[in-house]
Amino acid sequence: MESGALDPVDTAYLRLVKNNIKGWYFYSFSSEPFVVSVVSTYVPLLLEQFARANGVQLENHSRRCTPEHAKCLLPLFNKRLMIDTSSFPLYTFSISVLFQTVVVITVSGIVDCWNSVKFKGNVLVLFSIIGALATIGISRLDTAQFYTLPLLYIIANSCFGVINVVGNSLLPVFSTSLAKFDVSEVEDKLTSIISGRGASIGYSSALLVQLMSMLLINMSKTKVDVQIAVLLVGVWWLIWQCPMIWLFHDLPEQLTTHTEENSNIAPVAERSPYTNLVAKRRLTLKSLTYGWSSLWDAFVHARLLRDVMIFLLSWFIISDAITTINSTAILFSKTELHMTTLNLITISVLTMINAMIGAFVIPQFLSKKLNWLPHRTLIYIICWASFIPLYGMLGFVFDSIGLKHKFEMYILAVWYGISLGGLSAVSRSVFSLIIPKGKESTFFSLFSITDKGSSIVGPFLIGLVTDRTHNIRYAFYLLFALLLLSLPILEMLDVERGKREAQELSQIETSQIERLD
Structure with a gap:
């Protein structure tokens, strides 16, 4: 209009x-x-x-x-x-x-x-x-x-x-x-x-x-x-x-x-200045803990849904590995391949462009063309991404391949970008299918915390491995293992069962609300 x-x-x-x-x-x-x-x-x-x-x-x-x-x-x-x-x-x-x-x-x-x-x-x-x-x-x-x-x-x-x-x-x-x-x-x-x-x-x-x-x-x-x-x-x-x-x-x-929705003291017009001050202080205290209580509520809801918990566990591992690949690759390129800042920015640009391509092509074209189910698409993308640390591991065996030359990093930047974009798009699509309707904000807040919080673990473990070996190439073993670990967990995911459980939970909560009314 x-x-x-x-x-x-x-x-x-x-x-x-x-x-x-x-x-x-x-x-x-x-x-x-x-x-x-x-x-x-x-x-x-x-x-x-x-x-x-x-x-x-x-x-x-x-x-x-x-x-x-x-x-x-x-x-x-x-x-x-x-x-x-x-x-x-x-x-x-x-x-x-x-x-x-x-x-x-x-x-x-x-x-x-x-x-x-x-x-x-x-x-x-x-x-x-x-x-x-x-x-x-x-x-x-x-x-x-x-x-x-x-x-x-x-x-x-x-x-x-x-x-x-x-x-x-x-x-x-x-x-x-x-x-x-x-x-x-x-x-x-x-x-x-x-x-x-x-x-x-x-x-x-x-x-x-x-x-x-x-x-x-x-x-x-x-x-x-x-x-x-x-x-x-x-x-x-x-x-x-x-x-x-x-x-x-x-x-x-x-x-x-x-003010009117969050205060349980008195209507705004009926409050004295002192009462207003008390209301604001109570609201501030409630505000400071509200985010943590909301996160706990989201977890309580999520643990009632088997497939949501399976997905979040697998996504914690996947997100951790994928995010850590980037920082590991940058440090490896700088310390082992002696690439310049200009080289590394070029790699970043290649990754970003191909992430945009992957986010569009994989869910919008490839999965539809080949009739892949959403969670199967996620598994295929992880297999694709697993090639990156696997290729880095080959450097222990061969002298001429396995990230021994600068040009290999440019090729893997394209490879990584496609997988990064595809995972970003498909993961949210899969998760949205197995959560209850009307509680999207609650569950996606848990998804976001899982996504961000996982990055605490990966870099810390890679740091320990590097301190122990003084060779950052060994990090590829850990990254490869993390990606492989996520596959059997994802295989346990049943999207159709997840849809049914989410629908049943929504119906139960609706019935409880109607009884209270």
Whole structure:
């Protein structure tokens, strides 16, 4: 329906909704380069670079690490702990995800207690500013500040986790509001349209920043070229989040619902200033624990559904392995193949482009053409992805193949990108089939925590393996084993049974509600 056919009130409302959606697009446009560039490429390189600059030789701890020495250790906490320089980024990633998970659960609970687009927009802006400033801070560090680098990265990554969850929570609000004016589109389809456009805008932004980074690095030709690229991402994030300040506004029905729905003390008009203060304090305490109680409720519901638990267990392992492959490959390319920053950014661009192709071709064309069931498609993608660590393991047997040459990394970047995009698209499709209708938000919050939380384990284990062997190639054995481990678990998944159980649970809860009424 065109806005010109609406009365003035509806026209103003529709304009408000569209402005909010534009603000959401700016959130994706401004922040996506951080996870694609900084998390996936630049920070692993910087952490390893800082570790080597402050490291000692493996054979002789009294001698400083030099570029000629491939195996070095980083002394930590006044030499009480010695870790491999390649393990330093991996341990940092593990700790970062742990902090990110705690912060995200807590903040998402606070945000969910406020039925306000403006409040969520303010949270997006606040954490975007903090994350961008922390990213810019990384670009200004000296190699001697190897304790400060992980700290700033943990802050920036936690901020990104918050805005990612808060941003996703706004999608149902926008699709519901927009559906009032376009009766030809259902809410689920509008959600997919808005989400798809946001993802495309985010990927386009990340690709543009990566290309600009390649240009800057090619022009700089200095030892701090990675930090120049990090500075670009931080400034990009800081500048392009600014429009959100003016675009996010509460919709009319949300202006008063927060206080009235969440307070159990007295109507707003009847409260004294002291009573209002007590209400706010109680609400704040409730908000701080709401995210954790919601997560527990989601788990309670999930454990009643056998196939949901099977899927979440398998996805924990799959997500862990797939995510860790990226950081391991970056570190392996840098330390073993001696690839330049420009080479690694090129690999990142190849991965991103092929992830977009995989996300579209596998579910939309390949699985339909070959008539694959969704969970079978997931199994085939994992088998495809398993070739990457398997190929790395071949390097122990052969001298000419098995990631012995730089060009092999470019080929595997294409391979990895296709599997990454396919898994991202198909996993959500499979999960959506086996969860109860009407509880999508609850179950997908559990899916998100499983997805993010799994990244605590993989990097930590790879770090232990690298510390033990001082050869990051051994990490491929662990990654290959994790992917194989997920296959028999996925074979236990029965989507049709999962659908029936989810439907039965929905009917039971509906009956209980009717009896209470």
